[in-house]
Amino acid sequence: MDEMKNKKVLITGGLGFIGSNLAHKCVELGAEVTIYDCLDPRSGGNMHNIHGIHDHVALILNDIRNFEGLCACITKKDIVFNCAAYTSHPNSMKDPYVDIDVNCKGTINLLEAARRFNHDCRIVHVGTSTQIGRMQLNPVDEKHPEFPADIYSANKSVSEKYVLIYGNAYKMKNTVVRVANVFGPRSSIKSPDLGFINYFIGLGFQGKDLPVYGQGGQLRNITYVDDCVEALVLAAQDPRSAGEVFFAVADRQFSIAEIAGEIAGNIGGKVKFIEWPREREIIEIGDAVITNRKIRETLNWAPRHGLAEGLVKTKAYFSQCLNKYL
Numbered sequence: 001m002d003e004m005k006n007k008k009v010l011i012t013g014g015l016g017f018i019g020s021n022l023a024h025k026c027v028e029l030g031a032e033v034t035i036y037d038c039l040d041p042r043s044g045g046n047m048h049n050i051h052g053i054h055d056h057v058a059l060i061l062n063d064i065r066n067f068e069g070l071c072a073c074i075t076k077k078d079i080v081f082n083c084a085a086y087t088s089h090p091n092s093m094k095d096p097y098v099d100i101d102v103n104c105k106g107t108i109n110l111l112e113a114a115r116r117f118n119h120d121c122r123i124v125h126v127g128t129s130t131q132i133g134r135m136q137l138n139p140v141d142e143k144h145p146e147f148p149a150d151i152y153s154a155n156k157s158v159s160e161k162y163v164l165i166y167g168n169a170y171k172m173k174n175t176v177v178r179v180a181n182v183f184g185p186r187s188s189i190k191s192p193d194l195g196f197i198n199y200f201i202g203l204g205f206q207g208k209d210l211p212v213y214g215q216g217g218q219l220r221n222i223t224y225v226d227d228c229v230e231a232l233v234l235a236a237q238d239p240r241s242a243g244e245v246f247f248a249v250a251d252r253q254f255s256i257a258e259i260a261g262e263i264a265g266n267i268g269g270k271v272k273f274i275e276w277p278r279e280r281e282i283i284e285i286g287d288a289v290i291t292n293r294k295i296r297e298t299l300n301w302a303p304r305h306g307l308a309e310g311l312v313k314t315k316a317y318f319s320q321c322l323n324k325y326l
């Protein structure tokens, strides 16, 4: 982690959930941070996410679909974290063209800007576990075939391949870290269209029902955001990560009903089992059981938070500033 001191770091999507937590960590480690974000209202971007570091980061309000904008700020950066994305599974089905533009074209823009103007920077791209789709082998590892069930996951799969192709073809130092159901401080807790754990946390704070579709028995991997950030920083520093894909997920899985129950117990609200809405049922993937063995063995990463520990920290954060998120 010491190696981040004085590093010039660009974080696309740095006003969003994962990007802003990463920005806080990088500032804490002594890096010079530039955030590039268009504050898309459909995403989890929030100006309050950089509260406390606002004066220590350079903020560029621009779109990753703007190639010139990216070219102008990618020069002289040591590390580029790509956290900008159109991040909603259901919205990607309603708005597939926007999803392609942001997740595919946006990633190509970033890669092409780096190839032309900063070939030697380290690029760490955030991927998603849902690229896998329905699990065919248990547990899922990085070699598992990908059959994504929604447009967002398909475009994340394709954009990951772009990152790897540029790495291989142009000898760039690119890495993908795939995460799953990330939860924690600075997440969007208001929108039902983004991560369900964070949405349930928001409902819990309001004392509302937590709607679980069907029996909620499907298993999910989780990642507490600090663990996710640590995986991204390690991947940026360790030369062994170049050209690699890693799953950074917690050690055990939880059913959706269990997750809802933990949130109700730790934060508030009441679990309510409801019928599957059609638009959710058609993109449902069933159980997901993923191993973190590769990132443990290669980068020495280990998740430090289970669900309960993560919820305690999340509650402490939002209790101080709930009005900025709800």
Ligand SMILES: NC(=O)c1ccc[n+]([C@@H]2O[C@H](COP(=O)([O-])OP(=O)(O)OC[C@H]3O[C@@H](n4cnc5c(N)ncnc54)[C@H](O)[C@@H]3O)[C@@H](O)[C@H]2O)c1
Residues within 6 Å of the ligand: 012, 013, 014, 015, 016, 017, 018, 019, 036, 037, 038, 039, 040, 041, 042, 043, 044, 045, 046, 062, 063, 064, 065, 082, 083, 084, 085, 086, 087, 102, 106, 126, 127, 128, 129, 156, 179, 180, 181, 182, 183, 188, 195
């Ligand atoms: N949160 C999760 O559970 C999760 C799970 C798997 C993968 N991921 C991946 O992690 C990354 C970050 O996700 P997040 O949860 O922080 O999402 P988020 O919605 O909170 O943040 C995304 C950020 O990107 C910005 N953005 C969106 N479109 C943009 C554009 N065209 N140009 C510039 N900025 C743009 C938004 O304004 C926002 O600040 C994404 O790549 C996402 O696919 C997240």
